[in-house]
Structures are given as structure tokens and as C-alpha cells.
């Protein structure tokens with residue numbers, strides 16, 4: 001049997017705390033098959049990039065690379081997170097392009113390819129993940145690697161005209177044609193990629209998912225919406241209610257309902273808009289004041305990038321402002337926490353909540369939405385309020401869907417969720433649970449890998 005080699009910038013090393021859907025999902029996928037996980041070690045060093053570290057856990061072998069401070073700054077904080085991330089999340093206003101960080105990005109991709117190529121066997125199946133590594137297949141091919149190589153983009157792909165506004169857009173995005181299979185979260189992302197290929201990368205669309213690069217070489221593309229380990233989340237949630245931290249939260253609510261938000265502290269998640277929508281709910285529905293407490297969990301993310309630090313300051317001010325305006329001596333409307341919680345606790349919080357507020361401005365998928373569904377008590381499920389701009393919206397169509405920019409709409413959805421009769425909550429939840437149960441993380445992995453295997457059948 002071929003060995004699975006997963007490559008991603010973020011690697012969930014044994015014992016490390018992780019917030020972020022990619023690491024959570026790939027760990028669950030690799031736990032089933034075993035294989036090699038290659039990527040950044042999570043360490044920056046004073047000297048040169050390139051030192052390798054190896055460890056094992058069960059059937060997973062981890063091989064990770066240290067990056068120099070300069071490479072990390074240019075590749076991760078710079079081109080990946082100040083250029084590509086805002087572009088991919090439809091925020092050209094935040095894109096900061098410069099050739100120096102683009103060079104660092106290409107240098108780190110070449111380094112990854114250099115280290116990995118020597119260790120690959122011809123029948124390995126290589127599966128590369130996310131926007132940090134768009135040109136990796138091209139670099140591997142230049143080093144003689146002939147294995148099958150697939151790519152999965154965890155974030156949205158914006159419209160072709162937006163991509164084309166990026167200077168040298170063909171270097172990172174045209175390089176996707178070097179893969180055998182390119183996977184996206186949704187059909188819309190796939191359609192936008194096909195437009196880009198046709199309009200700006202000199203390729204052709206033979207039919208949906210069957211594509212030709214500039215030189216006429218065939219490759220494939222498809223939509224593979226990522227899932228979660230549904231039975232595990234459901235089991236953890238049922239157990240979590242006995243955990244002291246979860247019981248403490250329950251006791252502290254003093255009989256009030258809980259609304260929860262769980263996001264990395266990222267401007268794509270729409271957290272300031274959500275805080276404002278919660279304040280709007282208190283204005284539009286004054287009779288509900290004191291009946292609902294909103295808990296926002298937001299572990300700090302990408303603190304080396306200015307926009308993320310500014311967001312943290314904005315949220316601190318907003319939370320203070322809302323609490324100052326609406327709190328009572330025995331009720332604080334917004335609880336805002338920057339800690340990262342393990343799933344064993346988080347799933348208990350999800351289960352306790354009457355409402356989840358998952359309102360990103362743009363999101364590739366949003367695993368929190370799916371985890372919230374999986375964690376519910378089937379007899380008394382909570383209500384998911386979900387942005388129609390999250391990848392998850394296509395599958396979770398019986399959530400209360402909202403436009404996160406429409407503060408009145410989100411405010412009224414909170415009121416609707418709070419009042420929703422049990423029978424309707426159950427009906428909506430069953431439909432969503434059926435989907436997250438059927439198309440889970442294992443189905444996602446199998447689906448992608450069998451499509452990759454079929455590319456050279």
C-alpha cells in the first residue's frame with residue numbers, strides 16, 4: 001500500500017495545544033491511516049532555516065523544519081498572512097504586497113521541497129495543504145518527484161479578477177496546475193478557480209473538474225468539503241458536562257441561557273460585527289436583557305501581524321463598552337476570553353449553549369459550526385446561527401443563516417434562537433447532524449485520496 005505523506009505549514013505535534021481547523025482535521029485524518037506529516041516545526045531560530053526534527057506517535061511519523069526569524073517573518077507573517085490571507089478572504093484593502101516577502105515565500109517552499117524530495121518514494125501519495133504551499137508541487141517536480149501530488153485549499157478562493165490584482169499572481173496561483181488534483185471546500189471555490197485558469201492562467205476547462213494547464217497537460221480539480229470526527233466530538237461533549245470547568249461555567253450562568261462564539265482572533269471571523277450585533281439585540285429586544293450571556297472564546301492568533309494586534313485592541317474596547325452600557329450588578333452580558341481550550345472542555349461549552357454565533361465575513365469551512373452541531377444533546381439541541389459566507393453554510397442549510405454585515409438581522413436571529421420551540425430545534429438539528437455524521441473527516445479524506453488515486457488510473 002502507498003504511504004500517505006501530508007505536508008502543511010502547521011503540524012499538530014504530539015502534546016502541542018492547537019487552535020485551527022487544519023491541524024485538528026489532519027490529525028484526525030492521519031490517525032486513521034498513519035503516514036508521514038511534514039511541515040514547519042513551530043520554531044524560529046537565530047541561524048539558518050532547515051534543521052530537521054523527527055518524532056513519532058502511533059503510526060504517524062512527524063518530520064518538521066525550523067525556520068530562521070527572517071524566513072518566518074517574510075514567508076508566514078508576510079506573504080502568507082499579510083498578502084495571501086486577506087486576498088483569499090476577499091479583503092484586497094488589507095493586502096500588503098512586496099517582492100521581499102514574496103521571495104521569502106518562494107525560498108521556504110523551495111526549502112520544504114529540497115528536504116522532502118530526498119525522502120519521498122515513487123509510490124508515495126503526497127497531499128499538500130493550504131495557501132502557504134501553493135508552489136510546492138512545482139518545486140518538487142523540478143527536483144524530479146513523480147509521485148502523485150494533491151493539494152487542498154482550506155480557505156476560500158476569491159473571484160478571478162481579485163486574484164489577478166495580485167502582482168505576479170501567476171507565480172503562486174498558476175503553480176497550482178503542477179498538482180494532479182486540486183481540492184476546494186465548496187463548488188463556488190471550484191468555479192472561481194476554473195474562471196481564473198481560463199481567464200488568467202492560459203489553461204482550459206474541458207468539463208467541470210477536468211482541466212488543462214497552459215501546456216495542455218491534464219489535471220483535475222474538485223470540491224471536497226472538510227468534516228470533523230463526528231462520533232468523537234459527540235462522545236467528548238456527552239462526557240464533558242461532568243468536567244469541573246464545564247460545571248463551573250454552568251453554575252456561573254445562574255439559570256441564564258448561553259450564546260457562544262469560538263474563533264481564532266482573526267478579522268475574517270467577523271467578531272467585532274458579532275459584538276455589535278449582540279448589542280443591537282439588547283437594544284431591539286430589551287425584554288430579553290439579563291436572560292442571555294454571550295461567551296466569546298478567541299485565542300490569540302498570528303500576533304506577529306499588525307492587523308491581528310489591532311483587532312485584539314478593538315475587541316477589548318468593544319467588550320468593555322457593551323458591558324459598561326448594559327451590565328447589571330448580577331449580570332455581565334459579554335464574557336470575552338483569549339484562552340485556547342482543549343476539545344474535552346470546549347465540547348462541553350458547546351453542549352451547554354442555547355445559541356452558537358458563527359458569523360464569519362468569509363471562511364473556508366468553519367469547523368466550529370460542525371462541532372457545535374455534533375456536540376448537542378439530541379433531546380435539547382441548541383440553535384446554530386451561521387453566516388452564509390462560511391463554507392459550512394452549503395451543508396448546514398437548516399441553521400439560522402444570516403448576513404454578518406446585517407446587524408439587525410443577526411440581532412433578530414439571536415432573539416428567534418432564544419425563543420425557538422423544542423420541536424423546531426430538534427428538526428433543524430437532526431438534518432444538520434445527519435450531514436455532519438455522514439460526511440465526516442474520514443469520508444473527506446477517503447473522497448479526496450480516491451479522487452487523487454484516480455487521476456492516473
Ligand SMILES: O=P(O)(O)OC[C@H]1O[C@H](O[C@H]2O[C@H](CO)[C@@H](O)[C@H](O)[C@H]2O)[C@H](O)[C@@H](O)[C@@H]1O
Pocket residue numbers: 010019020021022023025130131154155226264301302363364365366367
Ligand atoms: O496555522 P495558523 O496560522 O495558526 O492558523 C490556523 C489555521 O487557520 C486556517 O484554517 C482553515 O482551515 C479549516 C479546516 O479546513 C477551515 O475550516 C477554516 O475555514 C480555515 O480558515 C488556515 O487555513 C490553516 O492553514 C491554519 O493552520
Ligand SMILES: O=c1ccn([C@@H]2O[C@H](COP(=O)(O)OP(=O)(O)O)[C@@H](O)[C@H]2O)c(=O)[nH]1
Pocket residue numbers: 018019020021022024262263264297299339340341342343346365366367368369371
Ligand atoms: O479554544 C479553542 C478554539 C478553537 N479550537 C479549535 O480550532 C478549530 C478552528 O477551526 P475552524 O475551521 O473553525 O477555523 P480556523 O481557525 O481553522 O480558521 C476547531 O476545531 C476548534 O475546536 C480549539 O480547539 N480550542
